[in-house]
Amino acid sequence: MSSALKGPVTRRQFVTSSTAAIFASSLAGAVPLSQMSARDGGGGKSRVIIDTDPGVDDAFALLLAMRSPELKIEAITPVAGNVPLELTLPNALRMVEIASRTDIPVAAGAKGPLVRRLVTATYAHGENGLGGAAFPEPTTKPVSEPAAQVIVQIIRRYPGEVTLITIGPLTNIAAALAADSDLAGKVRGLVMMGGSLSGGNITPAAEFNIYVDPEAARMVFQSGIPITMVGLDVTRKTALTDDHVRQLSAGKSPVSQAAARIASKAIDHNRSQGFLVGPNMHDSLALAAFLDPSILTFENYYVDVEVNGELTAGQTLGYSPNRGDLRRTPEMQAKAESSMIIRGAAPTLAGTKISPVLRDEYVPNTRVALQLDSSRFFNLLIGRLSS
Numbered sequence: 001m002s003s004a005l006k007g008p009v010t011r012r013q014f015v016t017s018s019t020a021a022i023f024a025s026s027l028a029g030a031v032p033l034s035q036m037s038a039r040d041g042g043g044g045k046s047r048v049i050i051d052t053d054p055g056v057d058d059a060f061a062l063l064l065a066m067r068s069p070e071l072k073i074e075a076i077t078p079v080a081g082n083v084p085l086e087l088t089l090p091n092a093l094r095m096v097e098i099a100s101r102t103d104i105p106v107a108a109g110a111k112g113p114l115v116r117r118l119v120t121a122t123y124a125h126g127e128n129g130l131g132g133a134a135f136p137e138p139t140t141k142p143v144s145e146p147a148a149q150v151i152v153q154i155i156r157r158y159p160g161e162v163t164l165i166t167i168g169p170l171t172n173i174a175a176a177l178a179a180d181s182d183l184a185g186k187v188r189g190l191v192m193m194g195g196s197l198s199g200g201n202i203t204p205a206a207e208f209n210i211y212v213d214p215e216a217a218r219m220v221f222q223s224g225i226p227i228t229m230v231g232l233d234v235t236r237k238t239a240l241t242d243d244h245v246r247q248l249s250a251g252k253s254p255v256s257q258a259a260a261r262i263a264s265k266a267i268d269h270n271r272s273q274g275f276l277v278g279p280n281m282h283d284s285l286a287l288a289a290f291l292d293p294s295i296l297t298f299e300n301y302y303v304d305v306e307v308n309g310e311l312t313a314g315q316t317l318g319y320s321p322n323r324g325d326l327r328r329t330p331e332m333q334a335k336a337e338s339s340m341i342i343r344g345a346a347p348t349l350a351g352t353k354i355s356p357v358l359r360d361e362y363v364p365n366t367r368v369a370l371q372l373d374s375s376r377f378f379n380l381l382i383g384r385l386s387s
Contacts, residue, residue, distance in 0.1 A: 045072040046072065047154075048290070049073075049151055049162060050065055050076050050165045050166075051166040051167065051173060055168070056279055057284055061284045065287055070291060077109050078109055079110050082129055083121075088129060089142060096140060097138055098254050108147060110172055110175060114174060114175075114216050116213065119212055121208055130265070131262055133265040147176075166191070169209050169210075169212040169217075171216045189227070190226070191287075192209075194229065195217075197370075203311070205314065205315035211313065211314030214307045228290075228367045233370055240266065244278075256387075295372065297371040300367055300368075321340045321362065342359035
C-alpha cells in the first residue's frame, strides 16, 4: 500500500492503492489512447468495452465481437485470469491482428486480484491460454494507459452509452469503479460471463471468474450498474464439437482458420484429460447474449458474492421471491416481493451484530440467464466466424 495514505484508510482508498501496484502501467512501445484512430459509435452501433482473459473461449468471444457489425468496440482490456497477464495481453493483441482490427485499443489490466493470490486455469486452457494453438508474436502494441484508466476515460467520454462486456475476473472493472466514484451511474450496462446459481466449476460453490477475485465481483454487483449475468446455468450447454471444427476449417478467412486451430487444439486438450465433450464456449455466450438476448431466457434476482467463506468464496447467491417449486397468486406474489428481506448468516455469540438481515428490502440488481437455445447460439457463433 502506498505510504502516501496516512491515518485511517477507506475501502475505496485501499482498493485504489492496491490496484495501482498490480496494473501494468508502463509498457515498452505502448502508445497513448489519444493517438489511436477515432471511432464513431453512430449508425445504430453499440459502444462496448470487452474485459477479458484470453483463454480459449475468450478468443472465440473476441473474434465473434470483431465479426459483429452491430458493435463499436471502444477498447479491449485484458486481465489476469485463465492465464497470467503476460499471456492474456499478447493473446488479445493476436486476436485483433487476426481479425485485422488493430484500430481497437488494447489496454493492459491487472496482474492479479485485488487482495488475493492469482489462481489460473491452465489446466483448462493450456499453458499458452489458447489450448496449445501457436500463433506468431503480435507486432501491435497496447496503449500506454492501464485498463482502469482507459475504462474511465471512455465511459466519461460517452456517458450512458457504453456497455461493459466482462468475460474474465472483474478486477479491472472494480479498479475503475474505485478510481471514479461517479462512474457506475454513467455505465449503460454490464453483461458478464460469471457466476452460477447451480454450483461452480472450480469449487463446488464458485464459478472461476468470480472465484479468482470475489472482492472485485462483490464491488461490481453492489455498484448499481444494471447487470446481466450469463453464468454456468446456461454456459454448460455450449460444448464445442468436431462438427464445429469442420465448419470453421471450411471457412477461408483468417478468423475462421484461427478459430478452427484453437478449437481443434482445445478439443484435443480436453480429450487428453479424459473429457468426453469439448470445452464450453462460456465467454462467447455472454457476447452472444448481448448481440441477441432472445437466445436466452432471464429472471431477475438480487445477486451477491460470498467473500469470507473458506470453502465458498466466490459463490454467487441469487435471492428471489420466485425461487422454489411453489407458486403464489399474483396478489400474494406482489406482497412477497415487497416484504422480502435479504438474509445472511446468523450472528455469532462472540460478535456485536444481532440480526442476520443484510438488506431490509428486495431490490433486484441482476438479470440472470437460466435457459438457452443452444442451436441458435452456435448458428450465430459458428456462422459469423466461418463466413
